Amino acid sequence: AQSVTQPDIHITVSEGASLELRCNYSYGATPYLFWYVQSPGQGLQLLLKYFSGDTLVQGIKGFEAEFKRSQSSFNLRKPSVHWSDAAEYFCAVVPQGGSEKLVFGKGTKLTVNP
Amino acid sequence: DADVTQTPRNRITKTGKRIMLECSQTKGHDRMYWYRQDPGLGLRLIYYSFDVKDINKGEISDGYSVSRQAQAKFSLSLESAIPNQTALYFCATSGEGRYEQFFGPGTRLTVL
Numbered sequence: 001a002q003s004v005t006q007p008d009i010h011i012t013v014s015e016g017a018s019l020e021l022r023c024n025y026s027y028g029a030t031p032y033l034f035w036y037v038q039s040p041g042q043g044l045q046l047l048l049k050y051f052s053g054d055t056l057v058q059g060i061k062g063f064e065a066e067f068k069r070s071q072s073s074f075n076l077r078k079p080s081v082h083w084s085d086a087a088e089y090f091c092a093v094v095p096q097g098g099s100e101k102l103v104f105g106k107g108t109k110l111t112v113n114p
Numbered sequence: 115d116a117d118v119t120q121t122p123r124n125r126i127t128k129t130g131k132r133i134m135l136e137c138s139q140t141k142g143h144d145r146m147y148w149y150r151q152d153p154g155l156g157l158r159l160i161y162y163s164f165d166v167k168d169i170n171k172g173e174i175s176d177g178y179s180v181s182r183q184a185q186a187k188f189s190l191s192l193e194s195a196i197p198n199q200t201a202l203y204f205c206a207t208s209g210e211g212r213y214e215q216f217f218g219p220g221t222r223l224t225v226l
Contacts, residue, residue, distance in 0.1 A: 009154070032213050043118075043204060043217040044157075051213075090156060094213045101147075101172075102206075102215055106156040 002027050004093050006105035013081050014113045021076040021108050023091030031093035033074040034102070035065055039087045047089075050074060061085070086112045117141045118218035120205050126224045133192040135221050137205030144210055146188040148172075148180060151202040151220075160203075163188055164210075195225040 005024045013019055025031060032051050036044040048059025055067040065076045074091060091105040118139045127133055137146065144165045149157040149172075159172030161180040169180060177199060181189045192199055202222050206215040 034214060036217075043219045044206075045217070046214050049214055100145075100208075100211075100213060101159060101162065102213075104156040104158075106154060 002095065002103075004091055004103055004105040006089075006091055006108050008108045009106070010109045010111070012111040012113060015083050016080050019076075019078045019081045019085070019110070021089050021091075021110070023074045023076065023105060025072050025074070025091075025093050027072075027093065027095050029096045030067075030069060031095045031103075033065075033067060034092040034094075035059065035063070035074070035076045036090045036092060036104075037061075037087050038090065038107075044090065047076070081110075081112055083112045083114065086110055118205060118207055118216055120203075120218040120221050122221060123219065124222045126226065127195055128226050129196055131195050131225075133195050133223065135190045135203055135205075135223070137188045137190070137218055139186050139205075139207045139216075139218075141207055141209075141216060142185075143207040143216075144185060145208045146182065147206040147208075147215065148178075148188070148190045149204045149206065150174065150199075151204060157204065160190065192223075192225075195223075197225045199223065200225045 003026045034049045035047040038044045048057050050057045050067050057065050088107045088109045090107045092102045121136045147162040148160040163182045179191045205218040208215045
């Protein structure tokens with residue numbers, strides 16, 4: 001079945017540590033790929049997106065993501081986490097050739113310890 | 115000013131009441147969406163509209179209806195609210211062929 005999977009429901013890291021949030025998708029053709037962040041009490045903000053081209057994508061707030069076709073993955077990374085990065089992160093896809101609707105993963109909640 | 119606004123931001127109501135959540139946008143986008151967010155379930159699409167005359171059901175439309183009053187306005191109604199409609203509701207917009215969506219701040223709805 002077509003799906004977007006975020007295997008980690010909750011991740012805790014220390015401030016200053018590196019971060020990687022995982023996202024895997026299951027679609028016949030590579031979909032368009034997105035990462036959104038939801039800070040407490042806020043709406044969702046787009047961090048970055050991948051449509052084609054360079055597989056390493058830079059986003060806002062110092063985040064980057066790498067598309068790996070062989071692994072059907074689009075993992076989000078940050079070299080050094082700040083306390084303000086504590087939030088919930090959603091991977092989302094728009095399947096190619098579909099109705100242009102976003103399909104979201106269930107989210108990963110990030111806690112940052114001082 | 116925010117590009118996508120939602121009113122109200124918080125609402126507590128009782129079972130059986132009719133509720134309307136409103137969304138307005140100043141981004142000039144044709145496409146608008148309503149989602150609900152429940153803990154551990156991510157965001158699920160309720161309804162979407164690709165232009166004023168186009169309304170489509172999403173994956174969880176039962177118990178909800180929508181109205182696209184203008185390009186900039188998209189309202190979500192709960193005709194007879196029930197407790198399992200307690201959730202955080204988001205409106206979003208996108209431009210044609212642009213794929214990325216822009217979200218409002220959300221409406222927290224509690225049905226007692």
